[in-house]
Amino acid sequence: MDEYSLILSAQNGEKEAFQSLITFYYPYVSKFLLKMCNNTVLSEDLTQDTFLKLVQGIDKFDIYGKASFSTWVITIAKNCYLDHLRRNKQEMISIEEQNMASQFNLQDVVLNHLQADEILKALESLPPEQATAIRLKYIEQQTLEEIAQRFSCKPKTVKSRIHNGMVKLRKMLKGDFYHG
Template sequence: MEDNTLIKKCQQGDKEAFQVLISRYHPYVYKFLVKTTQNDQIAEDLTQETFLKVIRNIEKFDPAGQAKFSTYIISIAKNTGLDYFRKEKRTMQNVPISETFDIEDVNTRVADTVINKLDSQNILADLEGLPEEQRIAIKLKYIEGLSLKEIGEALHVEPKTIKSRIHNGIVKLRKKWGKGDDDERY
């Protein structure tokens, strides 16, 4: 069954449709939250909380709108995670991502060049030192593989803003690594 059909049924209170939707998206949300939190149990708890929010607010999602449901649900998961870190008086910047940076998933020229030239642990430490909005944009682009449009929808900003955040983050990393802002593109 197509997502939009499921969502419409969920909006009409169909519990079986909710079960199918949850089963379909649970692994996607859980994986995202594991990468974000670095803790399986916390990720599972936040996944549960994410789906409770989805169930409570399903009527707000427009299946005929431009946003994909996957973008909508990841946006809720991201906000749930941020709320958790605020409650714990931690920020996304303090969460180690060394386990989440899967080098094989990175498929851009800049990332490939950096990986070939530098030790990956230094990259991870430097990435953690970026401002939160740049680090999140880079993680969603290069680790999650989302497009600029999808990231913009998830973070509620224009794709050109996401592109700028990624560019500025990479420029900061290059300066830290002694690289100029040459013609290579990410």
């Protein structure tokens, strides 16, 4: 059965159609939410919320509209994530306010800044493949797969470059401020 027929069947209340749609879209939604929130437990909860809202609101999907069903599903997932952030905003603010006074220390801020500058200078002395891989991973927050695509190599190669570069950085910085 094609997607169009599944959607129509689901809109008519057929449980098998819902199950087929959920089975097909579950990995897609789950990975999307995991990438959004970077938390496995939260992404699983949000994925469940997404499909609950999909089941409850399937009648609202316009099968003849401009948006595809996958776009509609991902929009529900994104809105579930945004709702979660809004619900937890007050809690996050109060935790930040409590910790602000105890964590804020100008000397620590300056020391951290100096350490970051020292690391960036040391990074320049690494071979370009290692330095770039480390920058992409830790500064630009890219995944090993994304970096591997950029280098046209395998993720294992990127992982090795990062590891070897980090070993060299530790040796260069040992004695300055690194205690590991």
